Amino acid sequence: MHPSASVIVFTVASGAGYGxxxxxxxxxxxxxxxxxxxxxLVGFGLALALITAGLLSSTLHLGHPERAWRAFSQWRSSxxxxxxxxxVATYVxxxxxxxxxxxxxxxxxxxxxxxxLAAAGAVATIICTAMIYRSLxxxxxxxxxxxxxxxxxxxxxxxxxLAHAILAAFGSPASAxxxxxxxxxxxxAFIQKRAYWRLIDETSAASTPETxxxxxxxxxxxxxxxxxxxxxxxxxxxxxxxxxKHAEALRRIVLVAGFVGPAWxxxxxxGLSSQGSAGGMTVVLGTAAxxxxxxxxxxxxxxxxxxxxxxxxxxYGAERA
Amino acid sequence: MTCLPSSPSxxxxxxxxxxxxxxxxxxxxxxxxxxxxxxHSAPLTDTDPYGADPTGVWFNRIxxxxxxxxxxxxxxxxxxxxxxxDEPACVTVCPTGASxxxxxxxxxxxxxxxxxxxxxxxxxxxxxxxxxxEDEGVMKKCTLCVDRIENQNIPEIDRVxxxxxxxxxxxxxxxxLGDPASAVSQLVAARGGFDLMPELGYRPVNKYLxxxxxxxxxPAPVARVEEGGLPGFLGWVDRVLSR
Numbered sequence: 077m078h079p080s081a082s083v084i085v086f087t088v089a090s091g092a093g094y095g096x097x098x099x100x101x102x103x104x105x106x107x108x109x110x111x112x113x114x115x116x117l118v119g120f121g122l123a124l125a126l127i128t129a130g131l132l133s134s135t136l137h138l139g140h141p142e143r144a145w146r147a148f149s150q151w152r153s154s155x156x157x158x159x160x161x162x163x164v165a166t167y168v169x170x171x172x173x174x175x176x177x178x179x180x181x182x183x184x185x186x187x188x189x190x191x192x193l194a195a196a197g198a199v200a201t202i203i204c205t206a207m208i209y210r211s212l213x214x215x216x217x218x219x220x221x222x223x224x225x226x227x228x229x230x231x232x233x234x235x236x237x238l239a240h241a242i243l244a245a246f247g248s249p250a251s252a253x254x255x256x257x258x259x260x261x262x263x264x265a266f267i268q269k270r271a272y273w274r275l276i277d278e279t280s281a282a283s284t285p286e287t288x289x290x291x292x293x294x295x296x297x298x299x300x301x302x303x304x305x306x307x308x309x310x311x312x313x314x315x316x317x318x319x320x321k322h323a324e325a326l327r328r329i330v331l332v333a334g335f336v337g338p339a340w341x342x343x344x345x346x347g348l349s350s351q352g353s354a355g356g357m358t359v360v361l362g363t364a365a366x367x368x369x370x371x372x373x374x375x376x377x378x379x380x381x382x383x384x385x386x387x388x389x390x391x392y393g394a395e396r397a
Numbered sequence: 398m399t400c401l402p403s404s405p406s407x408x409x410x411x412x413x414x415x416x417x418x419x420x421x422x423x424x425x426x427x428x429x430x431x432x433x434x435x436x437h438s439a440p441l442t443d444t445d446p447y448g449a450d451p452t453g454v455w456f457n458r459i460x461x462x463x464x465x466x467x468x469x470x471x472x473x474x475x476x477x478x479x480x481x482x483d484e485p486a487c488v489t490v491c492p493t494g495a496s497x498x499x500x501x502x503x504x505x506x507x508x509x510x511x512x513x514x515x516x517x518x519x520x521x522x523x524x525x526x527x528x529x530x531e532d533e534g535v536m537k538k539c540t541l542c543v544d545r546i547e548n549q550n551i552p553e554i555d556r557v558x559x560x561x562x563x564x565x566x567x568x569x570x571x572x573x574l575g576d577p578a579s580a581v582s583q584l585v586a587a588r589g590g591f592d593l594m595p596e597l598g599y600r601p602v603n604k605y606l607x608x609x610x611x612x613x614x615x616p617a618p619v620a621r622v623e624e625g626g627l628p629g630f631l632g633w634v635d636r637v638l639s640r
Contacts, residue, residue: 077520139514139534146493146511150399156517157492213486213597214523282596283523285462290591290605291416291473295465300472303426303458306451310525313516387594388525391460391477 077215078316079381086134087205088234088373090163091227093126094198095235096242097170099254101198103239104177105191107184108250115246116177122238124170131163155211159204166197202231209380216281216397217384222272226380229268230373233261237338237369241362244345247355255342255362262342262369266335269376273327276383281397288390288397299393314386315394318379326379334372338365399491401484402500409503409575410541411481411602412561413584417609419568421461421474425560429457429478429539432559437544438509442532454528456539457560471608476569478560479526479539480593480601481505487518487527487538496536503575503602504543509535523597546571574602 100119103109135141148164150157173190176182206227209218236258243251285299286292307315318326345361387397433456434441443453457478464471481498485505488496495512498505507518507527512535519527519536527538542558545551555562561571572581581604584590590604626632 137515139516139529140512143493143511143513146495146513147515148492150492150494153400153489154492156490156515160492208490208517211486211490212520213599214521283594287594287596289462289464289473289475290593290607291462291464291471293607294471294473295469297462297464299460300463301421301461303423303460308452308458309454309528309531310519313519313529314525386520387523387597391475391525 077381077384077386078313079378080137082133082136084374084377084381086130087227088130088230088370088377089126089133090130090205091202091231092234092238092370092373093123093128093130094166094202095231095233096126096238097123097166097235098195098198098232099236099239099257101170101173101191101194103191103243103250103253104173105188105195107188108253109243109248111177111181111187112246113178115242115248116174118246119239119242120170120174120177122242123235124167124174127163127166127170155204155207159201159208162197162201162204166194166201169193169197198231199228202227214283214387214397215384216279216283217276218380220275220279222268222275225268226265226272229261229265230376233258233265233335233338234366234369234373236261237342237362237366240342240345241359241366244349244355244358244362251358251362252346252349255346258342258365258369259339262335262339266331266339269327269330269335281385281387283387283390283397285390285395288387298395299391302392310388311392314388315392316382317385318382323379323383326375330372330376330379333368334376335369338369338372341365341368399488399494399496401488401498404500405503406501407575408501408573409481409483409602410546410572411503411574411581411604412478412541412558413570413572413574413581413590413604413606414476415568415570415588415606416473416475417568417606418566419459419474419476420566421459422565423459424563424565425476425569426455426457426459428559428563430455432542432545433540436542437540438507438537440533441537442530444531454530454537456526456528456537468614471611473608476560477524477526478603479505479541480524480599480603481539481541483600483602484598486521486599490517490521492517502573504541505538506540506543507536507538509533509537512536523594523599524601541571574604 135144147160151161169190173194206224210223213219240254240258285297291297341361342365345358349358385397441454445451460475462473488498493511495508514534530537557571561569570581572579585604588606590606592601
């Protein structure tokens with residue numbers, strides 16, 4: 077599938093934004109961070125900015141962005157519509173939580189309720205995003221049990237890495253909790269992505285040129301003549317493929333730069349701060365870890381599209397889907 | 398609404414395509430383009446039509462495949478358009494309600510006034526039946542020529558999809574596949590019509606008829622040599638010239 081920049085930026089930015097929102101909201105709900113105007117503005121501000129930038133980016137690939145409001149209507153059947161509804165619904169507790177965090181000395185129960193609602197909304201929205209892909213039967217690399225966990229873990233890993241960096245910058249003791257969570261999520265994402273890549277390498281789609289044409293009873297089926305000499309929308313959208321050796325190099329970049337490096341940097345930062353060193357190094361390491369995790373997530377998401385094969389290409393000469 | 402009709406009428410309009418008689422002339426694709434460039438989903442935009450890299454929206458494309466090897470191998474021309482599935486995921490994934498399946502006859506259509514051009518429906522179609530119009534920013538697809546089959550202003554004989562009316566080898570048939578007594582249903586039953594990619598469960602309405610088994614080729618003629626040469630005048634000529 078063609079890796080469209082607007083969709084890659086959207087899913088990575090909104091995933092990190094929802095991850096950060098959920099991390100801060102849960103820390104607030106359990107009283108591990110207390111209302112603080114600076115932390116509220118920077119932390120919730122960055123989460124909402126990432127989410128909003130992602131949602132705006134997603135409208136860039138629409139043919140008619142001015143009609144995007146219609147996408148809220150079909151939540152009964154469409155995961156894309158459910159995602160739109162969940163995304164907008166999550167703004168309500170998220171903005172209220174950010175407001176009480178910045179403006180008022182709110183009672184604990186109110187922060188707990190808003191925090192749990194915001195975190196639940198964030199998780200629900202990421203699940204809806206992942207289900208858009210998970211539900212597409214023609215793309216076997218997406219239509220499997222590992223797609224949704226992949227989106228959740230990437231969102232958690234990038235969001236917790238961001239939360240760790242921000243909390244460290246504000247000198248919050250909760251930064252170690254967020255950091256430990258980031259290390260756990262990065263480790264889980266490492267294992268999960270390797271399992272995902274093994275799955276898509278080792279399983280092939282049920283659909284073949286023989287089932288696509290129904291001519292398997294005669295023998296092996298291959299394209300003799302394409303319908304036309306030029307390219308068409310379907311070939312541009314679904315005919316993208318990435319060379320095997322490039323995919324393997326990019327996978328290594330994801331694993332090392334996106335997961336191992338950031339986990340190591342966060343661990344080092346926590347270790348330094350626990351030994352009473354200056355907090356500055358923890359902030360630098362944490363920020364670098366979050367930046368590397370985001371770059372790794374962008375590469376991972378590019379691969380998620382580039383490596384996915386669509387059954388339509390069986391009609392255009394592909395030997396497998 | 399992108400939920401599928403809760404009480405479909407039982408009528409399932411669609412096509413039956415005969416892979417035995419299709420000669421791969423592309424006349425159906427051209428007739429489709431010609432009619433639909435001015436029809437329900439008009440225009441069918443072409444980009445750079447006279448340039449080096451022409452591309453455009455077509456509802457019907459003719460692929461040609463080789464199946465099998467050696468004497469059993471066949472070359473099969475394979476027209477492909479929307480199959481108007483009973484379980485069209487292209488409809489249910491639509492976030493706006495622009496894609497819909499008509500309860501009265503099962504035809505799958507797009508409302509170009511509410512489509513946001515997100516392209517998700519084209520990803521959900523395993524058959525590549527939907528094509529995005531870059532110029533108009535909306536998705537387009539085969540309409541089963543709704544503007545012909547219901548058109549009271551054209552002669553009744555022409556109230557079939559353009560591809561069906563133009564096919565010179567009579568490889569395309571149109572009718573109600575929900576009615577077991579219809580001509581198309583009986584054709585499917587008689588010829589063993591099949592679904593494309595049945596494993597995905599989209600339950601396409603359109604059916605394909607397999608190439609008929611080829612008759613075993615007659616044995617090559619063996620040259621007969623007359624014992625003692627040809628009789629009569631020709632034999633005399635042969636003997637004279639053979640000296």
